[in-house]
Amino acid sequence: MSSGICIMVAAHKDYTFPSDLGYLPVQVGRANSAQPLWFQGDDDGVNISALNQSFCELTGLYWMWRNQEAEVYGLSHYRRYFASLSSPIKLLGHSIASSMELMSLLKGKAVILSRPRNYWIETVREHYKNAHHISDLNVIEEIIQRDFPEYSSSFNRVTARRKVSLYNMFVMRSKEFNAYCEWLFPILFEAQKKIPYQSYGPYQKRVFGFLAERLLNVWVEKNFTRDQIQYLPVVNLEGENVFKKAIGFLKRKFMHSRPE
Numbered sequence: 001m002s003s004g005i006c007i008m009v010a011a012h013k014d015y016t017f018p019s020d021l022g023y024l025p026v027q028v029g030r031a032n033s034a035q036p037l038w039f040q041g042d043d044d045g046v047n048i049s050a051l052n053q054s055f056c057e058l059t060g061l062y063w064m065w066r067n068q069e070a071e072v073y074g075l076s077h078y079r080r081y082f083a084s085l086s087s088p089i090k091l092l093g094h095s096i097a098s099s100m101e102l103m104s105l106l107k108g109k110a111v112i113l114s115r116p117r118n119y120w121i122e123t124v125r126e127h128y129k130n131a132h133h134i135s136d137l138n139v140i141e142e143i144i145q146r147d148f149p150e151y152s153s154s155f156n157r158v159t160a161r162r163k164v165s166l167y168n169m170f171v172m173r174s175k176e177f178n179a180y181c182e183w184l185f186p187i188l189f190e191a192q193k194k195i196p197y198q199s200y201g202p203y204q205k206r207v208f209g210f211l212a213e214r215l216l217n218v219w220v221e222k223n224f225t226r227d228q229i230q231y232l233p234v235v236n237l238e239g240e241n242v243f244k245k246a247i248g249f250l251k252r253k254f255m256h257s258r259p260e
Contacts, residue, residue, distance in 0.1 A: 005099045007074035007171065008064045010057035014038070015078045018091055022099020024068075025078070028052050028060040054197050056209030057168055058188070065181040072103055074112070074171035082112065082169065083233040092237050102171050110228040111220055112171035116163035124214065125159040131258055136207055139194045140215065143187050154222040158214065165220075166213050167234065180219055184212060201260030 005022040014037055017025045027033070029052025030041030042063035043049035052059045061075055076082065081096035085105070088095035097105075105112060119127050128137045137159070144151050158164070172180065188208050197207050220229060 003068075003070045005072040005074070005103055006064065006068050006070035007076055007099055007102070008060050009076050009078055010060045011037075011039070011078035012052075013078070016092055017078070018081075018089060018096065020089055020099050022102075023076070024064075026060040026063065028057055051208075053202075054192075054205050054208050055188070056206050058209055058212055061168070061181070062185065065177070070174060072106060072171060072173055073177040074099075074102065075169055077167065077169070079237040080167055080169065081235050081237075082114070082171070083235045085232070094235050094237050096235050097232065105230050105232075106171055106173065109230040110172070110176060110224045112230045112232060113165040113216070113220065114167055114169045114234045115231045116165050119162045119164075121162075123160055123162055124164045124217075127164075128159075128210075128214070132204060132207065132210055133195075133200075136191070136195050136197075136211060137214070139191050140187065140211055143190050144218075147190070148183065148187070151218060151222050155218045158217045158221050164214065164217050165231070168209065168212055168216060169234065170216065176223075179223075180216075183219060184215055187215065188212065203259040 003022070007023045009017055009023050009025045010028045011025055012028055017023060017039070025039040027037045027039060027041045029049060030036055031043040031047070031049035032052055041049070042060045044067070045063065046066035047059070047063045048055060049059050049063070057075065057077065064073060081091070082102065084095050084097040084101055087098060087101050089098045102112060122130070125137065128134060141155060144155050188211065191211065192208065195207060197205055200207065
């Protein structure tokens with residue numbers, strides 16, 4: 001299928017999706033599901049659907065890269081979308097950006113990302129150490145130094161900051177999208193050989209999704225200037241428990257307690 005814009009909505013369950021035709025719901029990890037849903041799955045064509053437990057929404061990203069043709073690509077989630085700045089569409093009582101608005105915003109930019117989250121009291125590297133296995137981020141750093149040394153300084157700058165764009169959400173033109181995927185997946189597939197993710201618990205097993213969040217920032221840092229990036233707030237259709245997030249952050253930071 002070829003279209004002007006294809007914004008994948010990564011989903012693992014039935015939900016209410018935008019009626020906007022620029023959004024494409026994709027059931028991620030369908031290869032592992034006993035009950036395929038009514039919308040597009042990530043298990044046909046060239047795919048890595050079976051890796052969903054550790055690659056999260058990236059199995060849908062890979063499927064879109066290998067099987068969809070569009071002028072503009074994007075990634076959102078069934079409960080997370082980019083907020084609108086001018087002409088919203090309504091979804092479950094919330095205002096989100098239409099696909100046409102996103103295309104319009106992209107005209108003067110190279111990429112759209114989620115507004116960075118500020119960790120305030122720790123760097124991106126320190127946050128990863130407190131929330132995940134720092135050895136996994138070290139593996140990524142080693143692969144970049146060996147295979148993509150031109151990205152090493154960007155990696156260092158991103159991990160030394162206190163802000164990072166999350167959720168693997170973006171909107172890009174096809175040229176940039178293809179370049180990004182051609183860079184990202186070889187790094188992750190190489191890391192897959194070196195990280196003992198099969199021994200991790202359910203949360204930490206999502207390691208390649210977590211790593212990709214940081215890598216998207218690294219790739220953008222290397223390839224674009226600040227004025228080429230459009231940051232947008234993210235709308236969570238189910239709301240955010242800010243208090244719960246803060247408690248979790250403090251536990252990880254000061255009590256060294258993290259989910260496994």
